[in-house]
Amino acid sequence: xxxxxxxxxxxxxxxxxxxxxxxxxxxxxxxxxxxxxxxxxxxxxxxxxxxxxxxxxxxxxxxxxxxxxxxxxxxxxxxxxxxxxxxxxxxxxxxxxxxxxxxxxxxxxxxxxxxxxxxx
DNA sequence: CTTCTGACGAAAT
DNA sequence: CATTTCGCCAGAA
Numbered sequence: 179x180x181x182x183x184x185x186x187x188x189x190x191x192x193x194x195x196x197x198x199x200x201x202x203x204x205x206x207x208x209x210x211x212x213x214x215x216x217x218x219x220x221x222x223x224x225x226x227x228x229x230x231x232x233x234x235x236x237x238x239x240x241x242x243x244x245x246x247x248x249x250x251x252x253x254x255x256x257x258x259x260x261x262x263x264x265x266x267x268x269x270x271x272x273x274x275x276x277x278x279x280x281x282x283x284x285x286x287x288x289x290x291x292x293x294x295x296x297x298x
Numbered sequence: 299c300t301t302c303t304g305a306c307g308a309a310a311t
Numbered sequence: 312c313a314t315t316t317c318g319c320c321a322g323a324a
Contacts, residue, residue: 211319
């Protein structure tokens with residue numbers, strides 16, 4: 179396996195009550211595609227908050243445990259829309275901590291730009 | 299070595 | 312809306 183560690187570390191940056199998509203995570207990790215993130219999830223440590231990761235549409239990914247995922251998210255205060263998808267307008271991840279940015283090879287400007295793209 | 303597939307995304311049609 | 316196409320790369324077959 180490759181370094182899923184950067185992926186795991188980034189996911190750990192997602193606080194309670196917020197959710198992130200595969201694309202969001204991947205976009206912050208150059209050279210890493212959404213599928214890598216998904217793969218990293220499958221072999222994720224138990225302490226990893228995998229349930230905070232959903233698809234771009236906000237709906238839980240098609241895996242066993244999707245219902246429990248929704249349950250945990252809602253328990254954390256994440257608002258789920260009627261169609262069963264996460265309400266991005268309220269619970270979208272605000273981005274990684276500054277410490278993470280320092281540790282990464284990315285410039286703060288790039289990160290800001292990427293985050294701005296999420297709102298679109 | 300080649301091929302296929304995957305907890306996916308985004309743009310094109 | 313749904314369907315298709317392409318891209319991403321690591322494992323499995």
